[in-house]
Amino acid sequence: MEQNYLQLNQITAYKKSFHLSNLIWEITSNWDSFAKYTIGQQFVRAIDSISANLAEGFGRYHKKDKIKF
Secondary structure: OOOOOOOHHHOHHHHHHHHHHHHHHHHHHOOOHHHHHHHHHHHHHHHHHHHHHHHHHHOOOOHHHHHHO
16 A cells, blocks of 8 residues: 655745745855855854754654654
8 A cells, every 4th residue: 555645845835945045045145255254154054944944843753743843
């Protein structure tokens, strides 16, 4: 019996956050060095953590663990 499981790349919030992180990366890479290294790095890390946290929560084994995360 084949079971169809939901894949991470099928979740709309993950797809949007992934595309947002790519967009922010492109925008901040064009900034001058001072802005890039003061604000840009923090901004990129913060935006990247959205999709990373969604992926980590998706990978939880039990339903209660997923809900809690």
